[in-house]
Amino acid sequence: MNGVVQVKTGGRRGGWREVLPVLPPHLEELISKLPGHILDRLEEIRLRRDRPLVLGAGGRDFFLRRDGQPDTRPDGAYRAAGEDLDKVIHNISGASVYALEEELRNGYVTLPGGHRVGLTGRAVLENGRVKTLKYLSGLNIRIGREIKGVAAPLMPRLLDMPAGTLHHTVIFSPPRCGKTTLLRDLVRLASDGVPQLQYPGRTVGLVDERSEIAGCYRGVPQMDVGVRTDVLDGCPKAQGMMMLLRSMSPDIIVSDEIGRMEDVTALEEVFNAGVRIVVTIHASSLRELANRPALQFLLQLNIIQRFVLLGRSRGVGTVEKIFYGNEIPRRG
Amino acid sequence: MVKLMGAVLLIAACGYAGWNISRHYANRPRELRQFMAALQMLETEIIYAATPLPDALSGIAARVDPRVASFFRQVVQELKSNRGCSAREAWTGALEKYRPGSDLDQGDLGILNSLGNCIGMSDREDQGKHLRLALEQLKIAHAAAEETAARNVKLWNYAGLLGGLVIVLALY
Numbered sequence: 001m002n003g004v005v006q007v008k009t010g011g012r013r014g015g016w017r018e019v020l021p022v023l024p025p026h027l028e029e030l031i032s033k034l035p036g037h038i039l040d041r042l043e044e045i046r047l048r049r050d051r052p053l054v055l056g057a058g059g060r061d062f063f064l065r066r067d068g069q070p071d072t073r074p075d076g077a078y079r080a081a082g083e084d085l086d087k088v089i090h091n092i093s094g095a096s097v098y099a100l101e102e103e104l105r106n107g108y109v110t111l112p113g114g115h116r117v118g119l120t121g122r123a124v125l126e127n128g129r130v131k132t133l134k135y136l137s138g139l140n141i142r143i144g145r146e147i148k149g150v151a152a153p154l155m156p157r158l159l160d161m162p163a164g165t166l167h168h169t170v171i172f173s174p175p176r177c178g179k180t181t182l183l184r185d186l187v188r189l190a191s192d193g194v195p196q197l198q199y200p201g202r203t204v205g206l207v208d209e210r211s212e213i214a215g216c217y218r219g220v221p222q223m224d225v226g227v228r229t230d231v232l233d234g235c236p237k238a239q240g241m242m243m244l245l246r247s248m249s250p251d252i253i254v255s256d257e258i259g260r261m262e263d264v265t266a267l268e269e270v271f272n273a274g275v276r277i278v279v280t281i282h283a284s285s286l287r288e289l290a291n292r293p294a295l296q297f298l299l300q301l302n303i304i305q306r307f308v309l310l311g312r313s314r315g316v317g318t319v320e321k322i323f324y325g326n327e328i329p330r331r332g
Numbered sequence: 333m334v335k336l337m338g339a340v341l342l343i344a345a346c347g348y349a350g351w352n353i354s355r356h357y358a359n360r361p362r363e364l365r366q367f368m369a370a371l372q373m374l375e376t377e378i379i380y381a382a383t384p385l386p387d388a389l390s391g392i393a394a395r396v397d398p399r400v401a402s403f404f405r406q407v408v409q410e411l412k413s414n415r416g417c418s419a420r421e422a423w424t425g426a427l428e429k430y431r432p433g434s435d436l437d438q439g440d441l442g443i444l445n446s447l448g449n450c451i452g453m454s455d456r457e458d459q460g461k462h463l464r465l466a467l468e469q470l471k472i473a474h475a476a477a478e479e480t481a482a483r484n485v486k487l488w489n490y491a492g493l494l495g496g497l498v499i500v501l502a503l504y
């Protein structure tokens with residue numbers, strides 16, 4: 001029953017087209033002249049003040065020469081000037097730095113299309129907490145990946161047919177194994193429904209604390225998260241789950257990166273309300289999962305029925321194993 | 333007969349010239365009030381809603397006098413058409429285009445210009461401070477403008493007509 005399911009990846013192409021307009025015109029032109037196979041796999045554009053521009057594609061990085069040719073050596077590469085960074089900031093904020101306050105505090109900005117820009121600079125503190133960033137010195141423009149259909153092979157295993165909804169599901173993996181991508185597609189399928197499986201689709205409440213799943217731009221999801229999905233964008237998970245529970249009467253509540261005790265306490269409330277949950281957790285094995293106090297408590301509740309372990313053994317997003325609730329070793 | 337027509341024409345012309353100058357004095361406080369109202373709205377937009385400038389300014393343009401609105405529309409247009417353009421560039425550019433048709437004097441335009449130097453460049457708190465400073469300065473300018481208007485509007489209206497009359501009498 002627990003075989004390895006290979007996930008087919010058919011990445012969304014052309015994401016770079018939505019991202020390039022935030023760059024200054026000369027850089028946009030330089031990058032858009034790259035060969036198509038690189039552009040289609042473009043993942044990151046990194047601008048560091050007074051240092052060479054770095055592009056990431058297909059898991060590798062390279063520099064860009066002044067004539068637009070990709071190069072693996074940094075000498076002769078295009079160097080990002082302070083002015084370039086300023087222009088990008090002006091473009092993403094609509095020339096209004098004050099509008100980015102919250103984003104600067106979090107260190108990233110979401111763009112239309114669900115792409116995001118990570119920011120570094122000098123932190124300005126107030127009462128020991130980061131108030132904002134100044135002297136922005138590094139930008140990482142990450143092109144969002146929305147891979148429709150990655151969760152489809154999983155659906156039959158996660159559906160609770162008699163109840164006509166999903167099982168309580170935990171997706172766990174080491175970092176960068178495609179948890180969020182899988183979760184996004186799972187949300188879409190859970191919300192839209194899968195006619196082939198006689199699953200009609202359920203109301204989904206999504207707490208997207210880091211705007212990574214739905215990639216909201218001004219509150220509107222930029223990724224396809226399904227027709228019956230309500231997104232609480234930028235909301236702390238524990239609070240958000242309670243809010244959704246009370247206000248939107250969801251059938252399934254979804255959240256990313258559960259780990260703290262308050263998250264688990266909120267999950268318990270969700271269980272009590274008879275609402276199904278789908279969450280992701282950072283952990284490379286069940287043992288590691290069970291060793292974290294908050295999650296240990298979650299396991300003891302004995303309510304999660306499906307544990308999906310992702311890995312990269314056959315590429316990012318490989319489903320290595322699906323554990324069923326009754327197979328989980330529990331401690332006293 | 334021709335003489336009489338010439339006299340009437342002369343008085344009308346002088347009267348018009350005087351009225352034109354007085355209108356300039358009367359318009360300045362009105363324009364300043366419009367700008368004050370606009371900046372007040374901008375302050376609310378920035379401090380409470382953190383609305384980005386293009387949205388905030390188009391909203392304001394829809395709610396003020398057409399002439400003042402043309403300035404804000406121009407800023408929005410410059411921001412949108414010119415990628416990577418900072419708010420300062422857009423603001424000063426628009427102000428330069430607005431200057432010829434305006435009744436504001438150098439000092440008033442200077443207040444707006446120095447506001448343009450910091451608009452959109454810092455956090456909300458700081459933006460609030462700059463906007464409030466500009467508002468205070470405009471308020472003072474407005475009081476002065478009202479005073480000059482009270483003195484000069486009637487003066488120039490009469491001066492035009494009477495000046496025409498004097499010339500007519502001298503020529504007759």
